[in-house]
Amino acid sequence: MLVRLMWKSIVQRPLRYVLTGLAILFGVASVSAVFIFTDGLRSTFDELAGNIEDGYDIAVQPRIEFGDGFLAPTVPLDHLQLVEQTPGVAAVQPRIAGFGIIAIDADDEPAFAASGPNLGVHWGVRSGVVRLFLQEGRRPEKSTEFAVDIDTFAEGNFTLGDQYRVQVPAPLPEGTTFTLVGTFTFADPDENALVGARLVAFDEDTAVELINQGKGYTDITLILKPDADPLQVIADLEAVVDDNLEVRTREEIVEATQDQFGDILGIFRTVLLVFAIIILGVSSFLIYNVFSITLGQRIRELGLLRAIGALGSQITQLMIGEALLLGIAGTIVGLPAGMGLAWLLRAALKLLGFPDDTGLPLAPLTVVWAIVTGVVVTVLAAIWPSIQARRVSPMAALRDGANLTDLADSYRPLRGLVTAFSGCGLILGGFTFSGWLPRLFLPVVGGIVVYVGVLLISKRAAKFVMFTIGIILLLVTLRGDFELGETFGLLGAGALLTLLGANQLNPYFARPAVRLLGSTPTAVVLGLIGIVMSVAVVGAFGFGIYVLATGVPQGIQDSFAEADVEATRGAIATPLLFISVLLSPLPYGLIRTSLGARGLTGRVGRANASRNPQRTATTAAALMIGLTLVTAVTVIGDSIKSSVNDALGTSIIGDFLVQGPVSGPSRTPFSVEVSKRLSDLDEIESIVPYRAAFPAAFATSDEGELTAADFQEFLPQILQLINPDNETTPQDLLALQAEIGTSIDINDALAVDFTFLEDHVDPGFISIDRELIGPDSVYIVDEFAEEKGLEVGDSFPALFVDLQSEDLVVAGIYTNQFVLGQRVISIDMWNRHFPSDSDQFLTVVTAPGISEDVGRAAIEAALEEDFPIIEALTKDEFAANAERQINQTLATVNVLLGLAA
Template sequence: MFKLGLRTVLSHRLRFALSLTAVVLGVAFVAGSLIFADTFSTAIRRNFAATTADVVVTPVSGLGGSAANLGDNNAKPPTLTADLATQIQNLPGVAATDPSLLLGGLQLLDKAGKPIDTYGVPTFGASWPRYAETATFQLVSGAPPWGNQQIALDSRTAKRTGYEVGDQVRVVTPTGTITARISGTITPGTSGLAAGAPLIAFDGASAQLLLLGEQGWTSIGVALKPDQDRDAVIQRIRELGGPGVHVRTGAQVTEDSETALDQAFGGMSAVLLLFAAIALFVSSFLIVNTFSMLVAQRSRELALLRAIGASRRQVTRTVLAEAIVIGLIGSTLGLLFGAGVAGVLQATFAELDLDVPTGSLQIGPGTIITSYVVGIGVTCAAAWPAARRAGRMSPVAAMRQEIALPPKAARTRVVFGLLLIGMAAVSYTSTIAARGLPAAVLIGLGGAMGLTGVVLAGPLIGRYAVQLLTLPFGRSTPALLGARNAQRNPRRTAATASALMISLALVSGLGVLAASAEASVDQGVREAIGTSDVLVSGDEGAPMSGKVAGIVAAVDGVAGVGRARAMTGQVDGQQIRVTGVDPAVLNGPIVTKVEQGSLDGLAGGSVVVTRPLARQFSLTPGKTITVVTESGRHNLKVATVIAANRQLNGVVVSLDTFGRIGGAGTDSVLYVDLDEGVTMEQVQQPLLQALADYPSVQVRDQVAYAEAERGPIDLMRNVVLMLLALAILIAVLGIVNTLALSVVERTREIGLLRAVGMERGQLRRMVQIESVTIALLGALLGAGLGVLFGSAIQTVMSEDGMAVRDIPELQILASVLIAAVVGVLAAAWPARRAARLDVLRAIGTE
């Protein structure tokens, strides 16, 4: 039976190629994601293999674990003192200690005076190590830096920017902008999130002055004397440092660093795998259709097998053997293409200077096994219903007609589909009144249930929908025959349309969410920013030096400057944003709607909370909220509850309180009021000239500020739509596949049509109408469901940053029109093949 299945595959090369394509694409995306993740992880471990000291001491963060503040928000990082390093040096078993400083938030300017583009990766500043044994980077060329007029730059960044040893460069640090000479080049860093990122090194004293503005170290590397009991030394250090220090071995630091990198970059692999799963799910419809049609076309062949003594089980095995062959070859090719996908991702990272760390592609046993399990498993699972029906087929019935789904099974399928649609509707109506992320998750699950229900009930829906969709094509013979062909097997038509429906549902739903998020940002900025004519902020939300506000205030035409600072905090284990403002900022520059209490308490050390946070933690004026920051736990009294506010999300405190609970002296946004009669155009150039030492600082009006706030949303939407394009491609292949096999199935019928006078052009039009009908059915169902559930998610998230619903009608209409065009293009090859069939041979086909 396996040999028979293999011979059947080889004798129908076209059907084999069409079925194979879906498997290859699905497996390639899965394999590519796994190979890229394994390559990245292996390179990280290789990079970490020779790093860190025997023991590493770091300060404990109030947010839990070892301090990990990297300068990407406005919190002061916990630090250790030089005295502690000296005390550890004097402990028995300790050979040497090396206090060091590592912080993010720097910017290197290129030769044109513009910040180099790091594509979202922070630029780090580090102190020069005392000992090679504890260093996380090494000197490549030149000499170590000395004084605040010298730096060392990692060799990768130096090569990309064209800088060499001896060149003068400008660097923006958290405390100001300096001009320094490159004294040497170093290897990229190999510590935590700084591994492979742009790295600038200073001597120890200069690093503290420029990065912190005060004395302190973020870690102490400890080298042990030979043959020392490491655990005993660690215990002595813990007793000396007390609960404020975290003591780890070099191996533990490596493991924690890998975990930190997984958290930072692992999400990308998860997204790729998610869309790989979507691609496989869509591919399964193509494979199910293919095998259903193959069994239908081979009904007489299979019936003859039964007639000459083949058992039901043997017939089933024959069909499954074909699936195994297709799955095996598809998995092999998919694995090879997956390596190509991973190579393209790696090359993209290298082009963006994000190949950190780098290494050869790693194709591990787990990836190989997963690829074959996925490819063969999905193919066999998709082929199983057709194989089972083939085994149950009556030889006499099969010789008379094609296989069809038994009426009872068809009714059960439709009833179950309608039941799922009803459950999705109940879930929708019961959840729509709720609010927050949990409600959005429930609606998402309801949407998946509804999509599944529509897929199962597709034959019933498609039977009537096809009649309506073919009305615009008129009552010509090609139109009537095209409609009849689409209606002939409603289950197959619905399955083909379902692949496109799922893809368009995702595209439309995400389109509604992205457009609503952008509209909400615009409205939030308009409503939250009142009297401010100009907003000054760092590029991509980076903190600005505290000196910037004074520079802006000194420019002619500026009436006043309001500061806002923000850092990450926690309330009851949940991450929140803590914002520090001048109290006067809430009376004009930022518009607030007080719902409970008064803003007067802000200056006295109390806090303001937004309504979503107050509702979540049952907060009212007079109650105490415990806010955890890098510096520890802080009990603060609630003075006011305000409506949800785009600029103030979470807990709001005065600038004095912000500094007291661990906030740094860098600003997030400056709200600038101008003198009466002065316009933005009049002060923009003087402001930019005054801020020449801070080229990354952006000076914008409200419209430009809102546009910049929408940037991450636009990027996310574009990435998601690019990934979903793969699923749409597979859906298009499904239409091509169905039509091509349908032409093969109807070869004799097409020959008869040509014999009675149908012209080739009419035949092509008939196939095109069938294709367009299938494409429109899937597109309209998908667009409608996507808009419905996207709108529902927006509704429940209306108080969590998505207050405005915006349905992108043009985008959705364009999707439907593109689907119609896709239907025409998908029919081109099958229609051409049908039109070129030899009439006599077609009529003689059995």
């Protein structure tokens, strides 16, 4: 009987359930799209990891205990012979690779990668394993030759046999060019498996000089003889290589590389899932509202069922059954819709540098999450209305004008007190556990439990509970001192409870809001908004068609900085067309509402909305969440832009910032030759180079004085403390810290030339001793100094990525981290511990009397021949670039939030 009733209800009211199904469908589609898209990325990068680490059995690599692998020491050149002479080794192939190697075509245009890094590699021939497959010409064999991958060749103005400039980190004589002798594909003879990256290849000796400054190899790979024992070969190699090197199997390296890609993709998936969860939350509100409305409309029907003998449990089963059917239907349709949404997501994210040639696999886990999203969330959203339905009093429900307020009240003060105190315990429990998840989950659950408890005592008081708890959590978070993750967890809990509480209070504002919105002035405003929006929708649709037909206008292309916008015209046009079509009914609705506001339709609508303020408020809750999030993101974005502008105005004194384009994880480093050439100009007074270290391990001791020599003595314990293995317990870590007698922090550091630093930036020094400035000096931010109890003149040891320690002398303490970060070491110290002597960026102070135009012209003239990718920006131009990047990010976030709303 219940099944027939469910089916009859759905058939008789199809529009209501179709609209509910759309909410479920969109929630399922959004979650499915996130998993489909990120699974495709993961599969692509897993395959890339296998391609990168292909063709060998064992590798000798720098030991990377922490920090950026590309800043790790190289493998010394003399180790090649040691590896070759090891018993069991059949063939050896050293490898060289580095970021920021960019070919300049005949039009003086740098061949930037659109969605990946620009890399330089060597063309390996020693082991016989082919990783670069020749397509045209030949491989480079001389120090004046190079080759490029087929995509670089096709996208730039290159001709085999001609000479071109190549941007490399190593210093090159002025006017140096290389002959392009060949093209190739990577990892596959039939297609280029680079996932958006671009490669420039040299012969082995040239690559060592240009990429690693002649210091060594990136690593040395080897192939074993068929009868060799891998464990024995590894043991023999470990006995002869330097202590700062390690020997690993190919399988270990592939797994580690995949884990690195996985960590990055995990963060990205989390970000996308946040938006998917927002969509789910909005959908849950809509589903809850539909079932609440259904309950109000069917109260006489349910009362009649109770009168003829239906049990309360059967009424609940009826409502949940309908939700289950809707969830199943929404999941069946939502999963393929998720495939389409994943395609749109891939196209849109191409603008942000993501590869567009990834697959879109449908994994079993995605199907599971789709079912959980569509079925479980729908059923959970319908539980409360179904519980209310079982409380229908037959006599009250059968009266004329019966409504939800006639449901039997549940007044149980003792049970309410116990439940409320239990909820308070959950909230307090959230503060006893570390990590962001308990701080987010337990307060939210506790707040809901408190609400249910108070509801059993007083309906009116319960409406204020969640809002009050949310505000208290936000105030505690702002006033308290928590870790970053815990702070975000508490902020999320407070914001969520505040939104839920606001939904409970909205009925008090529903009737006044309806009267205001139904007034004549508001109707006129709505009509004007509808007209403006109709023009915007038509314009967006037309512009999308225009972009598809003719390409991206130059002004918009310039706003995307280094991105190849012309190649991603579809990624621009597709969201425009999709959103314009999606929003096309809205202008009509606004104009139609404006015209009918004072007629019969308007009066009936106002009366209907005013009659049940709870239903009206719940309906508006979904829009409230979306608008709240969009407003919050906009305010945060404006705050960031304002902070950047203020920091630039107060921190940077220099006239120009000189930097390279973005390539891979950071900006392209450039040769020290750039700073040398600029220093020789009469128009330039001084230059300060900057290099980023990611990271060095800094440490201080709370008991006694530790030195660099102590660090070297405790090196095994420090490394275990930095990178504990799976068997290390928290007690073991505490024991290690007690044994060392110090706390260990792994942090980034900046290296600068201290000579003219104060003429270029103002970090807000609160204490400085210029007589202490030297090769072993360090400037530190006041927070670090306060935390570690350091003053000017004190020293503390630091462990660098080459596993060597230094005693750093504090020469200055500052307050402004905008330019210098938390720690600044000298260029001399950098050169002692990092293999790269390339600069990340420069600040330039022009000579007295030199105007901005004259200074810029002098800089560009000095660099345009050999360093065309380097740009000089004023503070205003740098701020404009930063604001443009922030706006691009905000636009992406707002599009996702717009879909959620």
